[in-house]
Amino acid sequence: MIIYCGSSNVDEAKSLIRPESLLYQSKSVLVAADRLPLKIPIDENKTIFVWGTPYAVKQSDGYYNSLDASSSSASLRELFGTYDVAEAVKRLEGDFIAVLIEHNNRIAVFSDMFNRTEVFYSMNDEGAVISTTLEPVIKSVGAVSYLPAAIANLLSIYGCYAPKKQTIYNKVNRLGVGEFLIYDNSIVRIERTEFAPVSSRPFGERELRQYTDILEDAVRIRSSEKCNWVFLSSGWDSTSILALLIKIHGPQKIRCVIGEMKYSKRAGTINQFEIDRAKKVADYFKVRLDVVPLDICSQEAVDYLKTICADLRERHIYSFVAYNFFRLTDFVLSQGSSEDAVFSGEFSDGAHNLGFSQFATILEHPDLGFREYSDKMASYLFGPSFFKRVLDGTYDKDFVYNILKGRFASSFFDDALKLSEKDRRRKYFASFFVRSTRIPFFSSYNGQMLTKKGSDMLEEEVYEMYLKDAAQSALPETLYSWILHLYNSFYWQGSNIRSMGAKLEISGAKLRIPFGDNRMLGFLSEMPENWGRGLELRPTKYPLKWMLENRVDYPLHLQTGPHSYLYDVNPNFSHASEILFGSFLSLYFKDLLAGYPYESLLKDEYFDLAYLRKIVDNYRKGIEFAGPERSDLLSLVTLCLIGWY
Helix, strand or coil, X not given: CEEEECHHHHHHHCCCCCHXXXXXXXXXXXXXXCCCCEEEEEECCEEEEEEEEEEEXXXXXXXXXXXXXXXXXXXXXXXXXXXXXXXXXXXXXXXXXXEEEECCCEEEEEECCCCCCCCEEEEECCEEEEECCCHHHHHHCCCCCECXXXXXXXXXXXXXXXXXXXXXXXXXXXXXXXXXXXXXXXXXXXXXXXXXXXXXXXXXXXXXXXXXXXXXXXXXXXXXXXXXXXXXXCCHHHHHHHHHHXXXXXXXXXXXXXXXXXXXXXXXXXXXXXXXXXXXXXXHHXXXXXXXXXXXXXXXXXXXHHHHHHHHHHCCCCCCCHHHHHHHHHHHHHHCCCCCEEECCCCHHHHHHCCCCCCCCCCCCCCHHHHHHHHXXXXXCCCHHHHHHXXXXXXXXXXXXXXXXXXXXXXXXXXXXXXXXXXXHHHHHHHHHCCCCCCCCECHHHCXXXXXXXXXXXXXXXXXXXXXXXXXXXXXXXHHHHHHHHHCCCHHHCHHHHHHCHHHHHCCCCEECHHHCHHHHHHHHHCCCCCCCCCCXXXXXXXHHHHHHHCCCCCHHHCCCCCCCHHHCCXXXXXXXXXXXXXXXXXXXXXXXCCCHHHHCCXXXXXXXXXXXXXXXXXXXXXXXXXXXXXXXXXXXXXXXXXXX
């Protein structure tokens, strides 16, 4: 989809748009798309175009009515005929993008509440160019220049992403969470629905049943009467979706797919644990499981990677793991139909336990129960109890904090006790969202990729654009609500999340993520600390596991033993090591880095170019290394692999 706003932009666009792609044109607005949208006349002066998948509309009684081909038009006509855009979006569950045209000279461009379908835009003196892919917007800005803060975040923070409203290009933005773009009488503006945090509160038996009802309905409204595919990892999240799909549709309408990951000959299959368990889970539910090779041990992997990089660059996705998800999606598309639904268990880790729920906080101990509790210790540090100690200045005496901090004895920590409460708040939120090592007050100066000025620049820009409201106004009881709200601008922009559904989106479909349901995120924003996020003895993801034990047919006996990857039994194993040093791709990656092409984007005042040259030179010489240098190298490789305009 592409929109030109402003008479001069429209005049220039006429020669660029194929007649068959044109959907709407006036003197000052042109809308075009290669894929036909759902077109709904609201009244004689208002029309809406919708691409993607609206799942359900919230009724006055709070119930969500599912939408299908026969009901979508009438329901959306009533919704947008009754409410303004901001209120209508709150009531519409889905993964979509829409353009509302009023009186031929005013348009509103928006997506769901979190703008998960990307809307890229650039404003100019004449109006704006808006698109779901980057290239048309890039062309509209003329000479391309680059945004240091976005590049710094992409290279230095786990997940290889720019925060939600930004791209790596100056003057090219994305609609942020809760934002929509208005063009009205030659004026372009961005409006935003203000976030209203909710308080966590005591939960009991009623909320356990409520959780089950929300998740089951989130799966139901996203499911298909034809076939439902599950990207199965064998963990709690994807298998819980499978169990609910079985309950709703039975095994005949479900298929599962998993990848067999072979990154190097020296490591072999690195996820055999999860494949073995996934087979047992599929056998239990009597559903078909296909195992797709995810092999990067030959030239064919290089050739395939080259074919997908342009699509990733167009969508501003910097991800090596896109290789895996594109392969899995290729299989699903070859076997399924356009009426199928494809499900993922993503969002669950962040939403339930702030991302600390993969037995990865302390890998060195073999006991999974202890490692799960160490995850709870890490999430406790970003919960209400510890936040109170941050506010009153006693956090440094916290026993759990000192245990986990002691694991980084050689690292720098901000001396927050010397700071005002305002600055402690700022550093606390920064240590969650602007650090790859997430422990309170871990200093930004621990990394080597950015100069001191670069670290300060990144933290300042992220604070002003995203964290300021939360840092200034969060209370212990609203902390979870703020963190999950900000997750949409940060970690859920990461390579795993966005690349997982990219190939489906290119084909015109959408990845179904029930844990990203508005109701589920609202529920988990209110969920108390003692439901698996704190130091109590309840397990991580407590309400999910309660549901599986009490409300759904589920093989709890299979959730034992190593979790998924070789690092579950060998803490020295690393995906990054196998990709960079052990795989067939390493020769290709070394060629990509020849001549340091990334330096055309990086300013030496913000990036330590001598350090980056050193790790690139060592890599190209065949020296294998670990630690932060390895992570920094993988970020550079990913940037050069996907490329830039």
